[in-house]
Amino acid sequence: MDKQMECIEINIPTSTHAKPELHETDTKFGAKEIWVQIQSVWEFCKEDTGREIFALKVGITVLLVSLFVLFEAPYQVFGSNIIWAILTAIIVFEDTVGATFNRRFNRAVGTLVAVILAVVVAETALSCGHVAEPIILGLSMFMIAVITSYMKMWGALVQYEYGFRVTLMTYCLIVVSDYRIGNPVRTMIDRLYSIAIGGMISVLVNVSIFPIWAGDQLHKELVKNFHLVADSFEECTKKYLEDASEKSKFTMSSIDAFHEEGAYMRCQSTLDSGSRFQTLAQSAKWEPPHGKFMHISYPWLQYVKVGAVLRHCAYEVMALHSIAHAKIQVPYKLRVGLESEVEEASKEAAEVVRILGRDISHMQWSVKDSHVKRLHNSIKRLQSCMCFQYSYMLASTFDNPSKSFANISHMFYHLPYQREMMEEEVECYHHMTGKQLRRLYSWPPREADAFEDIKLEESTAMLSFTNFASSLMEFVARVEHLVEAVHELSKMAKFKSAL
Incomplete structure (x- = not known):
């Protein structure tokens, strides 16, 4: 029994000595991989400084728009719908000034068209009674979806694809909110000023801070x-x-x-x-x-x-x-x-x-x-x-x-x-x-x-x-x-x- 215990005591130091060597090798290999990744990221950053400028401008834009929500005074004026301004700023902001102007135009026109159509259809459906109202609203959303999805694939209108998408999205949101809340005019006004605020701040930041034309x-x-x-x-x-x-x-x-x-x-x-x-x-x-x-x-x-x-x-x-x-x-x-x-x-x-x-x-x-x-x-x-x-x-x-x-x-x-x-x-x-x-x-x-x-x-x-x-x-x-x-x-x- 004593001899067996001696054998066990002799083998234990050998096994415990091998583990640190494997752990040290894995650590070196992992550190080398991390260093290679850091170098690749650094090379990517040096290729084009415009990427860093674009990222910083997006951050500044989101910060400025979020002040309308974070501070109490503007929030009391605009209400909770001001959140659409942040969403607009994120979607509209592009790497070049021209692309930002294009996005802003598409979003503004698309929203305006959707608002007008939604108010007209909502008032028409309301005058037809409670039974026909959901049917008319459902059919109108179906027709708007078909028309906008088809028109944005037209050759001459491809460049306005984003505008058709905004029209469909805004129309559906206003119609559904009007059916459940019953205030389409208020929804229309909130959407318009929110998009105007987000789009205006995006354009100002893009033009004034290291503009990329x-x-x-x-x-x-x-x-x-x-x-x-x-x-x-x-x-x-x-x-x-x-x-x-x-x-x-x-x-x-x-x-x-x-x-x-x-x-x-x-x-x-x-x-x-x-x-x-x-x-x-x-x-x-x-x-x-x-x-x-x-x-x-x-x-x-x-x-x-x-x-x-x-x-x-x-x-x-x-x-x-x-x-x-x-x-x-x-x-x-x-x-x-x-x-x-x-x-x-x-x-x-x-x-x-x-x-x-x-x-x-x-x-x-x-x-x-x-x-x-x-x-x-x-x-x-x-x-x-x-x-x-x-x-x-x-x-x-x-x-x-x-x-x-x-x-x-x-x-x-x-x-x-x-x-x-x-x-x-x-x-x-x-x-x-x-x-x-x-x-x-x-x-x-x-x-x-x-x-x-x-x-x-x-x-x-x-x-x-x-x-x-x-x-x-x-x-x-x-x-x-x-x-x-x-x-x-x-x-x-x-x-x-x-x-």
């Missing part, structure tokens, strides 16, 4: 997207002209990081901005003239149209990005033949896009005919050289390849930027042609099949090359439409002319 945000985001598209376009063309592998016949680009590259993410951000622009433009329409937007009826919807044309340019950049990451590519020695033309065209197009963005930012019009003319000339040179280069790549499929290549080489030799490459290209071509012909007429016959496979791969590569050049030309064509859209905006917004 929807028009300013729309203006800045559109300018930002111009620069994003220009940077992405130049990055894609440079990516395509890179020598991924001089040893391999086709460059095999990895697509693992396709969606993580800067060009792709910037273009995706531009493409996702459509609904955001539409929302900001609708809110900006409700804002009074302010800052540098002092014109009455400022053309905010034209900003949306310009953004739509810019997104069409971003679609072509995405196409160029996918072509640059395609597995089958034109050999670098043939691709570099158009390097100067591609770089010139991309540089001119990106420069025009940046100038348009700067013009919108400074609210001026500085694009001249010389900019567009240089862009046209660069794309014409690319088209001409593309025809020469394409013929050169097809030379291996002719009946007399040596003669055909000699003729095409003569055409290329007259181009200054091709002279340095011609001797090396001619020697390389004759070497490849002789090797391919030996395979074609040698034994066994399957060598000829292998040669046909090579030609099929070359044809596929030529299609990829043509697709890239076509997308680049299409981008330039869309830039011309972009110039027209921005020019129209400059006339509607009365931009000043650059000296």
Whole structure:
């Protein structure tokens, strides 16, 4: 018995010593997780200070409205129905001034319409007797619910969806309270002044304390997207002209990081901005003239149209990005033949896009005919050289390849930027042609099949090359439409002319 007790006494210290180690590990792991969460919250706060400002303004608004309830004097004047002012302030307050004005207008009009309908229907139902009164009130609520729910889905009335919702809610509350309490006029008055107080305080706080204007945000985001598209376009063309592998016949680009590259993410951000622009433009329409937007009826919807044309340019950049990451590519020695033309065209197009963005930012019009003319000339040179280069790549499929290549080489030799490459290209071509012909007429016959496979791969590569050049030309064509859209905006917004 004594020996057993000794064994128990020896084992107990060992088990009690193991528990603190596990507890200490769990504590460290929990502290690390908490620290990671704190860092993520801090990064979220640093991304946009407007969120903190918006939250503080909502708190100030609710505090000011609640004083009508917390202090005895105003509460005795307005009564318990003043609680609707707090509810209105919370619902009406939005992050931008224009959105707050829009909400306030929808709530005021919706409440006013509901009050008028409720008083008329309530008096009519009351005059029909106690038996018909609940039936009329029930049918009226049904009809109002059907009409408002259907009308708010109408295309032209979607922006007033909140107003229809308020109309339905207010109408039902007044009708029910009138049926049970019997004082619709008093209910109407209470609702009107409560909504007026809550809406007025929300607007005053939003305008007076660090106002966030929807028009300013729309203006800045559109300018930002111009620069994003220009940077992405130049990055894609440079990516395509890179020598991924001089040893391999086709460059095999990895697509693992396709969606993580800067060009792709910037273009995706531009493409996702459509609904955001539409929302900001609708809110900006409700804002009074302010800052540098002092014109009455400022053309905010034209900003949306310009953004739509810019997104069409971003679609072509995405196409160029996918072509640059395609597995089958034109050999670098043939691709570099158009390097100067591609770089010139991309540089001119990106420069025009940046100038348009700067013009919108400074609210001026500085694009001249010389900019567009240089862009046209660069794309014409690319088209001409593309025809020469394409013929050169097809030379291996002719009946007399040596003669055909000699003729095409003569055409290329007259181009200054091709002279340095011609001797090396001619020697390389004759070497490849002789090797391919030996395979074609040698034994066994399957060598000829292998040669046909090579030609099929070359044809596929030529299609990829043509697709890239076509997308680049299409981008330039869309830039011309972009110039027209921005020019129209400059006339509607009365931009000043650059000296």
